[in-house]
Amino acid sequence: MSNQSNLRVTVTDHNQKSDPVLTTLAETTQRNRVVDVASRLAEMRDWLRNDLVELEEGLSHIVQDPQADLAWAAAEYLLQKAGKRVRPICVMLAAQMSDRAFDHEVKQVAICAELVHTATLMHDDVIDQGEDRRGRPTARMVYGNAASVLGGDHLLVDALQRVHSTNPALTGSLLGVIADMVHAEALQLELRKSFRPDRNLYQQVVEGKTAALFRWALESGGQLGNLAPEQATLLGEVGANLGMTFQLIDDKLDLCGSPEETGKDTCLDLREGKLTWPLILAAERSPSLLLRLRHIAGSDHDPKVGEIAQMVEEIRNTGAIEDTQAEAERFAQLAANALKKLPSGRARDALQAVIQTALHRSR
Amino acid sequence: MSNQSNLRVTVTDHNQKSDPVLTTLAETTQRNRVVDVASRLAEMRDWLRNDLVELEEGLSHIVQDPQADLAWAAAEYLLQKAGKRVRPICVMLAAQMSDRAFDHEVKQVAICAELVHTATLMHDDVIDQGEDRRGRPTARMVYGNAASVLGGDHLLVDALQRVHSTNPALTGSLLGVIADMVHAEALQLELRKSFRPDRNLYQQVVEGKTAALFRWALESGGQLGNLAPEQATLLGEVGANLGMTFQLIDDKLDLCGSPEETGKDTCLDLREGKLTWPLILAAERSPSLLLRLRHIAGSDHDPKVGEIAQMVEEIRNTGAIEDTQAEAERFAQLAANALKKLPSGRARDALQAVIQTALHRSR
Numbered sequence: 001m002s003n004q005s006n007l008r009v010t011v012t013d014h015n016q017k018s019d020p021v022l023t024t025l026a027e028t029t030q031r032n033r034v035v036d037v038a039s040r041l042a043e044m045r046d047w048l049r050n051d052l053v054e055l056e057e058g059l060s061h062i063v064q065d066p067q068a069d070l071a072w073a074a075a076e077y078l079l080q081k082a083g084k085r086v087r088p089i090c091v092m093l094a095a096q097m098s099d100r101a102f103d104h105e106v107k108q109v110a111i112c113a114e115l116v117h118t119a120t121l122m123h124d125d126v127i128d129q130g131e132d133r134r135g136r137p138t139a140r141m142v143y144g145n146a147a148s149v150l151g152g153d154h155l156l157v158d159a160l161q162r163v164h165s166t167n168p169a170l171t172g173s174l175l176g177v178i179a180d181m182v183h184a185e186a187l188q189l190e191l192r193k194s195f196r197p198d199r200n201l202y203q204q205v206v207e208g209k210t211a212a213l214f215r216w217a218l219e220s221g222g223q224l225g226n227l228a229p230e231q232a233t234l235l236g237e238v239g240a241n242l243g244m245t246f247q248l249i250d251d252k253l254d255l256c257g258s259p260e261e262t263g264k265d266t267c268l269d270l271r272e273g274k275l276t277w278p279l280i281l282a283a284e285r286s287p288s289l290l291l292r293l294r295h296i297a298g299s300d301h302d303p304k305v306g307e308i309a310q311m312v313e314e315i316r317n318t319g320a321i322e323d324t325q326a327e328a329e330r331f332a333q334l335a336a337n338a339l340k341k342l343p344s345g346r347a348r349d350a351l352q353a354v355i356q357t358a359l360h361r362s363r
Numbered sequence: 364m365s366n367q368s369n370l371r372v373t374v375t376d377h378n379q380k381s382d383p384v385l386t387t388l389a390e391t392t393q394r395n396r397v398v399d400v401a402s403r404l405a406e407m408r409d410w411l412r413n414d415l416v417e418l419e420e421g422l423s424h425i426v427q428d429p430q431a432d433l434a435w436a437a438a439e440y441l442l443q444k445a446g447k448r449v450r451p452i453c454v455m456l457a458a459q460m461s462d463r464a465f466d467h468e469v470k471q472v473a474i475c476a477e478l479v480h481t482a483t484l485m486h487d488d489v490i491d492q493g494e495d496r497r498g499r500p501t502a503r504m505v506y507g508n509a510a511s512v513l514g515g516d517h518l519l520v521d522a523l524q525r526v527h528s529t530n531p532a533l534t535g536s537l538l539g540v541i542a543d544m545v546h547a548e549a550l551q552l553e554l555r556k557s558f559r560p561d562r563n564l565y566q567q568v569v570e571g572k573t574a575a576l577f578r579w580a581l582e583s584g585g586q587l588g589n590l591a592p593e594q595a596t597l598l599g600e601v602g603a604n605l606g607m608t609f610q611l612i613d614d615k616l617d618l619c620g621s622p623e624e625t626g627k628d629t630c631l632d633l634r635e636g637k638l639t640w641p642l643i644l645a646a647e648r649s650p651s652l653l654l655r656l657r658h659i660a661g662s663d664h665d666p667k668v669g670e671i672a673q674m675v676e677e678i679r680n681t682g683a684i685e686d687t688q689a690e691a692e693r694f695a696q697l698a699a700n701a702l703k704k705l706p707s708g709r710a711r712d713a714l715q716a717v718i719q720t721a722l723h724r725s726r
Contacts, residue, residue: 072549123516126489127509146490146552149512153486153519153545160523161538171534175524182516186435189509 094221184208211243273297457584547571574606636660
């Protein structure tokens with residue numbers, strides 16, 4: 001406990017305008033009192049400070065076209081409300097595995113990873129009809145569906161142009177990842193017609209919509225660092241498992257996160273009958289929950305707040321929430337195992353801290 | 364007149380399942396009795412018949428994923444309701460300028476041009492909130508916004524992957540075109556806040572949203588046919604002017620086309636206060652129309668049918684509609700002038716027929 005409160009001071013001391021990203025990352029874990037991780041993140045912050053300032057600086061110059069305010073403003077709105085920037089940090093750390101500096105090329109690929117992520121969030125907001133994201137109304141609520149669609153298109157094309165002009169060898173793999181993401185979103189849309197607690201389908205969706213970009217970020221970073229091909233592939237494996245960890249915790253936070261911390265509506269997945277891991281487990285264990293989830297997904301039935309609270313309580317009672325945490329831990333372990341096969345050093349330690357952050361985050 | 368009715372018979376004779384595209388092209392002009400063009404199109408049809416069958420066959424295999432019916436069905440819905448296929452025909456004819464056959468590579472680039480066009484239509488339907496397209500309800504009316512956004516994303520990525528895997532040298536220029544299209548759409552969205560009859564802004568929007576892809580289709584086709592760089596550039600110029608012609612006629616048909624022929628809502632542009640050429644001319648010539656257009660664009664005012672009919676009548680009285688046709692003729696002439704500098708032959712004649720079709724079409 002005393003370590004924890006020391007850490008809080010440290011984090012506050014470092015909470016300068018110049019490095020909001022790692023402060024965000026550290027805050028996501030310190031509330032969970034994962035002291036080890038948070039102190040490692042504090043070290044990482046000192047080390048990466050300048051690179052992260054450059055990253056933010058790069059991201060702040062993406063969306064500028066005075067003639068087309070609306071769509072650009074929608075993109076900027078989401079991009080400048082700094083998220084965790086985990087994907088660009090992955091690119092950066094993977095390149096650092098072989099001491100490649102955060103030079104122009106690495107920076108462009110890192111920015112690209114964040115842009116693709118943000119673009120999919122913008123299109124997702126239209127698709128999901130979400131109302132809150134990162135603690136603010138979604139772009140589509142502020143700027144309308146049109147600006148969210150165009151803003152997302154803009155970021156996607158910008159990301160592709162950026163990679164293609166600095167490292168065309170990565171264009172093909174990036175296109176493959178975007179195709180995977182779109183296919184996974186389409187599959188997820190299809191699955192909403194009826195709730196089917198199918199673990200294989202879940203795995204397929206998450207590999208496409210979340211794991212693929214993490215895999216690409218780490219593998220591309222490794223390639224930029226001129227790692228041996230098998231090492232870059234290993235980094236990709238770290239990324240895919242890190243992505244699964246991320247998504248499983250997202251699934252869990254939908255049910256038991258605090259909206260103030262996550263910055264998202266709670267129980268949005270549940271209210272839409274979306275296929276998440278805790279809902280699959282709960283439906284497997286309770287025929288009554290399965291029936292109600294089917295009812296929600298298959299109809300326009302919009303459950304009331306009391307009904308939702310009751311369902312969350314029942315889901316919790318099946319043990320589905322803690323078992324989702326356990327499943328996330330299993331993937332974090334797979335990521336860590338792959339990581340251990342790579343050269344030791346600061347970059348590897350920092351990636352291990354990222355994995356732990358993903359696992360213990362509360363937002 | 365007797366020529367005209369002979370032609371009609373000829374067209375009907377050729378109206379077989381195997382070549383709906385050129386039948387469509389021919390039908391768009393014969394109603395306007397442009398006999399010369401229609402008979403040249405009939406020749407072109409005989410010549411290109413096999414290639415067009417292959418093109419349709421290729422397009423029919425784009426969207427297949429039994430797991431993700433909804434988004435794919437939305438894409439297929441629009442793609443299989445054959446449009447005029449003008450962009451792939453441009454690729455095909457440009458490659459034929461140097462007798463390059465419609466081989467695998469040319470076919471992929473031709474398909475790509477149609478996919479990019481269709482993808483933007485899908486996103487446009489969400490942006491414009493249009494209800495009819497090609498004589499049927501828009502994809503978003505049938506499948507919802509979500510499927511239209513994802514279906515569009517899917518076609519865009521498919522197009523990029525297709526070009527990148529068959530001819531990576533074209534990836535950069537295609538990304539540039541897509542960026543231009545997105546920027547033009549964003550600018551157009553911005554301009555809807557208030558109606559400003561600004562000719563330069565109009566030119567900017569149309570160059571991006573319509574002319575850029577026509578330019579790319581013809582220039583890329585020329586490159587595939589190994590034309591000299593300056594000849595490929597000339598073909599690009601033909602394309603840009605053809606695109607302007609196309610858009611100007613689109614603008615005109617919004618005001619005076621028949622919904623049965625165009626397959627689109629009439630006066631959609633007018634009802635949204637969109638910046639089109641006839642509306643710019645009318646606003647320049649009538650202060651009263653300018654005021655009403657400003658009122659429509661700047662507010663949620665949804666003009667009634669009678670009000671719209673009255674405005675169309677007044678717009679017609681300013682001469683704006685015939686002067687839009689004249690402006691389209693000017694661009695068609697620029698396209699024809701550039702075309703004349705290229706080697707003569709069947710491909711050049713066919714491209715000239717395409718330009719005339721664009722100018723005299725009624726749908």
